[in-house]
Each structure stands twice: as C-alpha cells, then as structure tokens.
Amino acid sequence: MEFSVDTSLGYQINHVARLLARDLEARIKPEGIALGAFPALLHLWEKDGLTQKELVARLGIEQPTLAATLARMERDGLVTRRRDEGDGRVQRVRLTPKARALREVAYDAAMDVNAKALQGFDEAERELLMALLRRVILSVEGTENNG
Amino acid sequence: MEFSVDTSLGYQINHVARLLARDLEARIKPEGIALGAFPALLHLWEKDGLTQKELVARLGIEQPTLAATLARMERDGLVTRRRDEGDGRVQRVRLTPKARALREVAYDAAMDVNAKALQGFDEAERELLMALLRRVILSVEGTENNG
DNA sequence: CAATATTACATAGCAAGCTATGTATTGGAG
DNA sequence: CTCCAATACATAGCTTGCTATGTAATATTG
Numbered sequence: 001m002e003f004s005v006d007t008s009l010g011y012q013i014n015h016v017a018r019l020l021a022r023d024l025e026a027r028i029k030p031e032g033i034a035l036g037a038f039p040a041l042l043h044l045w046e047k048d049g050l051t052q053k054e055l056v057a058r059l060g061i062e063q064p065t066l067a068a069t070l071a072r073m074e075r076d077g078l079v080t081r082r083r084d085e086g087d088g089r090v091q092r093v094r095l096t097p098k099a100r101a102l103r104e105v106a107y108d109a110a111m112d113v114n115a116k117a118l119q120g121f122d123e124a125e126r127e128l129l130m131a132l133l134r135r136v137i138l139s140v141e142g143t144e145n146n147g
Numbered sequence: 148m149e150f151s152v153d154t155s156l157g158y159q160i161n162h163v164a165r166l167l168a169r170d171l172e173a174r175i176k177p178e179g180i181a182l183g184a185f186p187a188l189l190h191l192w193e194k195d196g197l198t199q200k201e202l203v204a205r206l207g208i209e210q211p212t213l214a215a216t217l218a219r220m221e222r223d224g225l226v227t228r229r230r231d232e233g234d235g236r237v238q239r240v241r242l243t244p245k246a247r248a249l250r251e252v253a254y255d256a257a258m259d260v261n262a263k264a265l266q267g268f269d270e271a272e273r274e275l276l277m278a279l280l281r282r283v284i285l286s287v288e289g290t291e292n293n294g
Numbered sequence: 295c296a297a298t299a300t301t302a303c304a305t306a307g308c309a310a311g312c313t314a315t316g317t318a319t320t321g322g323a324g
Numbered sequence: 325c326t327c328c329a330a331t332a333c334a335t336a337g338c339t340t341g342c343t344a345t346g347t348a349a350t351a352t353t354g
Contacts, residue, residue: 003254010167017164019287020157107150236332
C-alpha cells in the first residue's frame with residue numbers, strides 16, 4: 001500500500017498527543033503544575049515516597065528526563081528529595097502538602113480533557129479505543145527495536 | 148468515575164506517541180533524517196516549494212517550531228530556503244536532491260513502524276482505530292480551548 | 295579486605311515543542 | 325505618497341524528551 005499521512009498511525013497519534021498535551025497544559029499550568037510534572041504526580045499520589053528508579057519504571061521515560069523533571073518540581077515546591085537511610089545512593093521523592101492538596105483539581109482537569117476528547121463516544125467505543133491502544137503498546141514495547 | 152492512569156486516554160496516547168517516535172527515530176536517523184524533519188519532509192514530498200506558512204498549516208505546529216526545524220534541515224542539507232520573487236517576506240522551502248532521494252527509504256521506515264505497531268490487527272481493526280483517532284482529533288480541534 | 299563492578303542518580307548537550315516578542319516587507323487609508 | 329496595520333518569518337527563552345557520560349555509594353570477587 002502507498003504511504004499517506006492521513007492513514008499513518010504514527011503521524012496521527014503524534015498529532016492527537018500534542019493536541020491533548022496543549023489542552024491539559026492550559027488547565028493545569030494555572031494551578032502551578034507543569035505538563036511534565038503531571039505524570040510523575042499521578043504516580044506519587046498513588047504511592048508517595050517512590051524512588052527515582054521506581055518512578056522511571058512506572059513512567060516509561062529515561063532516568064535523566066525524570067531527574068530534570070524532579071529538579072523543576074522541587075524548585076516549584078511540589079516535591080522534596082531525601083537520601084534513603086540504609087542506601088545512600090537512593091533518593092526518595094516525597095510530595096509536599098501543596099502537591100497533595102492539588103490532587104483532586106488535577107484529576108478533574110485530566111478527566112475534563114479526556115471527556116472532551118471522547119465526546120460523542122459511548123462507553124463501548126471508549127473501551128474499544130483504549131483496548132486497541134493497549135494492544136499497540138504491547139506490540140511496540142514487546143519488540144523494542146528488534147523489529 | 149475515579150481517575151486512573153490505565154484508563155486515561157491522554158496518558159496512554161502520550162505513551163504510544165513516545166514509543167512510536169523512538170522507534171521511527173531509530174530507523175531514520177541513520178539515513179540522515181531527524182525525527183522533527185520527518186513530518187515536514189512528508190508534506191514537501193507531496194508538494195515541493197511550500198512556504199513556511201503553508202507548512203505550518205499542514206503540520207499543525209507553531210511557526211517558531213517550524214522555523215527552527217527548517218534551520219536544522221537546511222544545516223543537514225535537506226532543504227534550501229529562497230525568498231519568493233514578488234513577495235520579499237515569503238520563504239519558499241525546496242527539497243535538495245539528497246532529500247528527494249530519501250523518499251522511498253523514509254516511506255518504508257514509517258510503514259514498518261506502523262506495521263509493527265499494528266501487528267495482529269486485521270484491516271477492519273486498523274480502520275476502526277484510525278477512525279476513532281480522527282474523531283478524537285475533531286473533538287479536540289473543534290473546541291480549541293473553549294471547553 | 296582491597297580492587298573492581300554494579301547501581302542510583304546527576305550533568306552536559308542536543309532536538310523539538312511552546313509562548314512572547316522583534317524585524318522586514320507589503321498593503322491600505324487618508 | 326506617507327504612515328500605519330498586517331503579514332511572514334526570525335529570535336529568545338523555557339520545557340521536556342533523548343543519548344552519552346560522570347560521580348558517589350554499595351556489592352562482589354579474588
């Protein structure tokens with residue numbers, strides 16, 4: 001088949017991702033949350049005191065990317081980093097009270113963005129889209145540059 | 148409904164986008180094409196000699212982002228920029244022979260990445276996913292920060 | 295137990311996205 | 325024709341992604 005931008009999964013996924021990112025950023029920046037901090041906060045709200053390594057595994061980003069993001073989050077008063085007693089290499093990341101207080105506002109923002117993106121979708125369609133995306137993730141992660 | 152990373156469209160779309168971008172980059176970088184140059188090239192292969200403004204409209208990125216990308220592409224010998232005769236403000240972007248020669252290789256790379264991502268999908272599922280993504284794009288673009 | 299390897303994180307440097315703003319050319323109003 | 329607005333692009337500065345490499349602490353091995 002001939003290649004075309006309109007039928008390219010990668011092109012369109014990239015397009016959607018940028019649109020959703022812009023939208024989310026517009027909602028959370030006024031609350032004092034940078035776009036890159038958001039995924040890290042989601043996991044820390046689930047389980048506070050994670051190490052950098054644990055966060056890297058959960059987020060699927062590279063370690064230096066997270067280190068820089070955590071530095072900005074510390075600067076912005078969202079987290080503190082403290083050396084682990086017992087293992088001096090480990091930095092445990094802890095949410096500040098300010099960050100803990102932002103949880104509901106942030107959830108609402110994310111749910112609003114998703115709801116807008118999925119307006120007109122019934123529950124079955126929404127589930128279907130998420131299921132298809134999960135399959136794509138497994139395919140790409142499963143072969144990790146050996147394809 | 149309670150918010151969760153696993154059921155968040157934005158989170159998962161962002162994840163897929165990064166995975167696909169990494170994969171494509173690994174394939175095209177050795178050919179001398181940077182990741183950011185790829186979408187611009189796709190449109191220039193369709194129609195050479197576009198202006199920056201026309202490319203910005205087609206790509207859905209901001210003008211300064213494209214200006215920087217074109218500067219890198221010029222540095223890398225993929226395009227030349229020439230002032231339009233008749234309107235001294237306009238820069239027409241033209242592909243170099245080198246860039247024209249890369250077309251098939253680039254198409255193949257993109258199709259490979261998409262095929263890997265969609266492995267195990269039949270044609271109907273593939274069409275369905277693309278259709279759902281198109282609906283998401285329309286929803287998000289259609290309300291453009293008025294939601 | 296000293297030397298080495300491994301681990302966890304930090305730093306440097308680049309790409310590519312963004313907003314805000316500057317500059318040069320063109321077009322239009324008086 | 326002159327002045328001002330609009331247009332097309334460039335520049336500056338930030339964020340967030342990446343790879344490659346450095347550093348300090350811990351674990352392992354001969």
